[in-house]
Amino acid sequence: MTVRTGQGRARRARRATAVAVIAAGTVLTAPGTVLAADGLPKQPLTADLETGGAACVAGDERPYVRTVPQVVARLYGPGGGQPGEASRVRGEFEAWWQGEGGAEERVSMTTSTMNDTAPFGWQLPDTVPDETVVSWRVRAVNDAGASAWSSEGAGAPCEFVYDRTLPDAPVVTSSDYPDDNTWTPGAGVRGTFRFTARAEDVVAFAYEFMGELPRTADVRPDGSAEISFVPKKSGRQVLSVQAQDRAGNRGPRTSYTFLIGEGPAPVAHWKLADAAGSRTAAAENGTAARAGAGVTFGAPAPSGTPLTSTASLDGSGHGFLTPGAQVVTDTAKDFAVGGWVRPARVDGTRTVLSQDAGTARAFTLGLTPVGSGPAWSFSVGGARVTGGLPEAGDWAYVLGQYDAETGTVRLYVNGREVGEETAAVPVAGEGDFQIGRARGAQGYRDRWQGEIGDVRAFDRIVVPGELTALATRTALRVGHWALDSAPDGLAPETGGGAPLKLGAGASVFRLDDDPCDIFDPDCVQDWPLEGDGHLGLDGVTGHAATEAPVVDTAGSYTVSARVRLTDDAPAGPMTAISQGGEHGDAFKVRFDPETSSWDLVLAHADEPGAPETVLSRIEQPDGGFGVGHRVTVVHDASANEVSFYLDGVKFTEGGTAAFDTPWKSTGGLQLGRARTAEGWGEQLKGVVDSVYAYEGVLSETEIRQLP
Incomplete structure (x- = not known):
């Protein structure tokens, strides 16, 4: 219930x-x-x-x-x-x-x-x-x-x-770079490309040039879009374009192929390598430039370049060159100007290149004070980009560039971009082109004092490969010691330069000096690292050295050697190669057993206890077997950088460091020892072979190719 x-x-x-x-x-x-x-x-x-x-x-x-x-x-x-x-x-x-x-x-x-x-x-x-x-x-x-x-x-x-319907492939055309299997100039020349939709609901085009990042362009009311492109190098280029509808669907690709020729020659070019006493500078392109009385031809040229001489400007009112004509015809379009320069003075504002605009100037390339010191400078209209560190007596390749597409100016020093890309509003520059001075309200001013060479003006973008080529100084070999022999205790330099003098505890071993039967089990044959012999060092007093410095350690240099350690457990650091002064080493490459690493060490001054910059690479000692390691030090004075390579490899972390305190060493190149607080020390027990020294910077490819 x-x-x-x-x-x-x-x-x-x-x-x-x-x-x-x-x-x-x-x-x-x-x-x-x-x-x-x-x-x-x-x-x-x-x-x-x-x-x-x-x-x-x-x-x-x-x-x-x-x-x-x-x-x-x-x-x-x-x-x-x-x-x-x-x-x-x-x-x-x-x-x-x-x-x-x-x-x-x-x-x-x-x-x-x-x-x-x-x-x-x-x-x-x-x-x-x-x-x-x-x-x-x-x-x-x-x-x-x-x-x-x-x-x-x-x-x-x-x-x-x-909406799942894909839009049709677009139509792609260009009058600047036609898809007709013909070569069209060229690298650095901006071209326009037009995309046309074949459907009403297309809102954008996705496009990609070979080797470039993908991008999109919005559709205009007429169903088309236009984009511009600056080819960075000559050769075959492919442009791939897809139409994109409002649902995000992308249709089939249209591939547009065109052939890019070399970039056009500069619109004006003066090598400034004219004969001493000339009053005009011959033009490779454009009009010859009249030289003021303060210009002297036949001045030195930067080593490692094709230039044979340059023009020296004395900084006076007569130190200038001008073709008496406009060179950059439209400063609202892409243009670039540059040249090799060596300032005698870096105080104040000093002009390398400019172009008149009435009583002012349309652009100015030169140097100017920034903060507590000088900097390279490029100005267009009222905008200026600065960077780099001009030094009196040092050569540099400087180039300023205006990009009309982005409306910005850029500055390059020795092939590298410096400073920050800056927005600019160009002004018409219908006046004369100037070398060594800039126009002001009261006349010409900001005069250059020093050398100028290889001046060029372009009506296009200067692409990265050209920048590198213009600014490259080929490294000059100043020493190569094969260490295959040492008659009278002197290991010869292969080009007839200064020999390496062998000290006590050092000897050159040759394979034919101590032959034995390779089939004899007791035969222990020491094979040369390179060639017919190598330098053996006893780790006590053994060393070899030149009488005088081989490289200018205040400038750019590359020094390399192949080294093999004999001692697996040394009591302290062992230096393979160095060059220094009375109290320290401008550079040395050593093996440090405490950290089991190869180290590049650079003292900041020739003083006891001076601060040091150290780059390291962990590596186990090789115990007297194998081909050893090739150690290479590179100092790039123009970039204030030092790099360390081990077996041709520069590692991303720890391979390069800023270094702005180089000094000119007075001592010879040393193999097997270094300067210490107690005098010579850090003796190497092992072998050294195939030593190279260069004035200038070897490329990474050239370093990898060293034997």
Whole structure:
């Protein structure tokens, strides 16, 4: 028998009320009706809805998507998501569209019950048609009933169009670089390319030049786009273009092939290598330049370049050259100017190249004070970029460039970009081109004092390969010791230069000096590292040295040697090669057993206890076997950098360091020892072979090719 109590009747009444509320909440959802009964979830806000990650919108702003999207909503219970008011709800989603026969089709889905702080999502089914406007809405439901639909009242349905049709391949044309198998100049010359769509819904073009990063271009109202491109080198180039529609679909590629010739010659070029006494500078291109009385031809040229001589300007009012004509004809387009320079003075503002613009100048390349010291400078209009460190008596290749596409100026010193790319507004420069001076309101000023050579002006971009070639100084070999022999204790330099004098404990071993039967098990043959012999050092007093310095350690140099250690566990550091002064070494390469590393050590001054810059590479000793290691030190004075290579490899970390405190050593090149606080020390026990020394910087490829 069932006993009915007063509590049971109350529970039944509450359940009946809940059912009535749910029914009411379900029924009262007609457009414009918003339920506000206590306990019901809040109506979802349009701002809390997303279609495939995009905001909920309708009408002309509706998104086009290339995949059937997931729709997401934030739903809130009676507390509206306030702290401490979290409740559990489920989401009812509904989507509809007009079917092929004109009838409305609807699909729906109800999520599981979750905390109302979570996002509620629905991956729409694959039955969603393409090329059709799809609408959707959502409401929140709990045990008390349902909220209003998100589309009701002040809300609106969310809309999208599913578009899976790929656009057709675009048409690509260029009058500057035609796809007709002909060679067109060339590297550094800006060309324009036109893309034309073959469909109305194309909004962008995705394009990529071979070897360049992918980019996009927006479509203009006529369905086309134009882009510009500066080829960085000559050869075959391929441009790949795809049309992209508003859904993000990208169609098939159009491949456009064109042939790029060498960059055109400079519009003006003066080597300034004219005979002493000349009053004009002959032009390789353009007009000969008249030289003022303060110009002297026949001055020294930078070593390692094709130049044979340069022009020296005395810094006076007569120290200038000019063709008496405009050279850069349009300063609003791409242009560049540069040349080799060696300042005699770096105080104040000094001009290498400029072009008149009335009583001012359109551009100026030179040096100027920045902060507490001088810097190289390139100015266009009122904009200026500065960088680098001019030093009196040092050669540098400086080039300034204006890029009309980006509207910026750049400055290059010795082939490297310095300073920060700077926005510029060019001014018309219809006046004369000037070498060694710049126009001012009161006449010419900012005069150059020092040497200038190989001046060039371009009406295009100077590409990276050209910059490197213009600024490169070929390293000059100043010493090579094969160490195959040492008659009378002197190991000859192969070019007839200064020999290495062998000290006590040093000897040159040759294979034919101590032959034995290689089939004899007791035969232990010491094979030369390179060639017919090598230098053996006893680790006590053994060394070899030149009488005088081989490289100028205040300038750029490269020194390399092949070294093999005999001692597996030396008591202290052992130096393979060094060059220094009275108290320290401008550089030395040593093996440090404490860290088991090859180290390049550079003292900052020829003083006891001077600070040092150290580059290291961990490496186990080779125990007297094998070909040893080739150690190479490179000092680039123009970049204020020093690099250390082991077996032709410069490591990304620890391979290069800034070094702006070089000093000119007075001692000879040393093999097998270094300067220490107690005098000569750090003697090497092992062998050294195939020593090279260069004035200048060898490239990484040249270093790898050393034997």
